[in-house]
Amino acid sequence: MTAVTERVATVPPDHRVPARGWQGRRLAPYLFVLPALALFAAFKLYPIVWSFWLSLFRTDGALQTFAGAANYERLVADPLFWTALRNTAVILLVQVPIMLALAIGLAVALNSRLLRLRGFIRLGFFMPMVTGLVAYGLLFAVLLNPQFGLVNWVLGLVGVGPVPWLTDTLWARIAIGLALTWHYTGYNAVIYLSRLQSLPQDHYDAAAVDGAGAWNRFRHVTLPGLRPVILLTLILSTIGTLQLFDEPYIMTNGGPDNSTLTVGLYLYNNGFKYFDFGYASAIAYALAVIIGLLGLAQFRFLGDRT
Template identity: 40%
Template sequence: MFSAPALLAIALFFVLPTIASLALSLTDFDIYALADIGNLRFVGLANYSALLGDPLFWTALRNTLWFVALGVPAIMLVAFAAAVLVNERLVAWRPLWRAVFFAPYVATLVAAAVVWKYLLHARYGLLNHALAAIGLPPVDWLGDPRWAIPAITLFVVWKSFGYSMLIFLAALQTVPRELEEAARIDGAGWWSRLRHVTLPAIAPAAGLVAVLAVVSMFQLFAEPYVMTEGGPAQSTITVLYLMFDQGFQWWNLGLGAAVAVVLFGCILVAALAPAAALRLFRGRGG
């Protein structure tokens, strides 16, 4: 009875839309079908076939994987370093540092993206002024296909690492102080204690952070939409951006739903793979 409201909300806002999207992906639903539902036809897997034959889909998938490959390790590294910093008892003003590190996460995404767009501007951006101060040439961060994905990834890491920091911080606070004291008495330095005591103790939290980071990077949309509009030369268009473009720009809702189903499959695999690997590792260890 207590879980019924939550289960009902999940069914209404997750299960039913997922089933509806899957059904929609098997039709030719488009802007003409909106005017006359009689034009709606069942086309089977034709949308998926068209999607796999579309070079833009493979470009979007490659860009998304690049975001995942760059963003996930960066988020985990920055979040863990920040958590270690604010967890140290010798660090002054720890509550202030926690607020400073977490503030970007609660900032409005579109407003923060607009600010970063100007910070990364090729002519008068603050980052290029800093490069000029040390004698380096300016970089067209958002206008050069080579730099657009790293630039957006930098913004995403800054925007989202605060949430992962809280997860790491909660895990660090559960590490027994007795183990660290025993390792210190045995002569272990800071790095040895971190490697042999802290990291094994927070491994489950690190796995959770990794899964959440992968899922969030697969769902990138607002960042490239605001900062580059998918450019330059479609170098920052993501799978979710492609779904929006097909479904709500060109009103190919059937094809857009097919993109959504493929994205759902990618996220599902990314979320379940770490758990499956952990079970396999434990099974072999047993």
């Protein structure tokens, strides 16, 4: 008899774990996560699966008939969908880089040791993120109203004529971009600021000893240090922009002339305005595929090479 066998044999019966008790211990962690899994399956997994199944049906009034891939074929040939996708892409390619660049500059300024009342100022820039989407959408709709908006009134005081913020195709897009920039710049700046505060000060001191100026320190120390969070905020901003709905719905309702119609708003119109749930589900899955492909591309080209 080996030493291990003798040790097990000498253990009193009262200290041995019964087989059923051991199985209960193994099942205990799964019992704790079971409520969360049940909620996920009921409110996440089931709607995702049902939405895909629904995308295979054509809706004719109250009648639904199986159509296979007909909704996806319709999607490819739908010019209004491509208009919505193009409008969304314009916001993604123009507004998001401007917003992230402003957020980086703001984070660097808020991280300065020369700044007083930094906590109060940081809170002030983060406060727009706390404002609800509907509330700030209505706020900008009132401020930018072409007839009685506060912005045009202030511009009139300095001799600038009224700007058709919400009634012109170009200015309506600019208005949406301004609202998004106001709401999300401070949020991204806080993320960058948290990363800046974790960067070693030794790197900046070494760069200063080598004669690097403020711009070179920003270029060769700050930006490389911010690279992981830049990728994070870029992916989050991409997902949020592709799902953009509240701002154009409240401020312009997709107009004028569909210039601010986004994919999210077009999905909503088909599902809850025309009650074409099959086609709306197909739009949702097409949007999910686009978001996934863009996310993979961003990880591929901007992620860590190692």
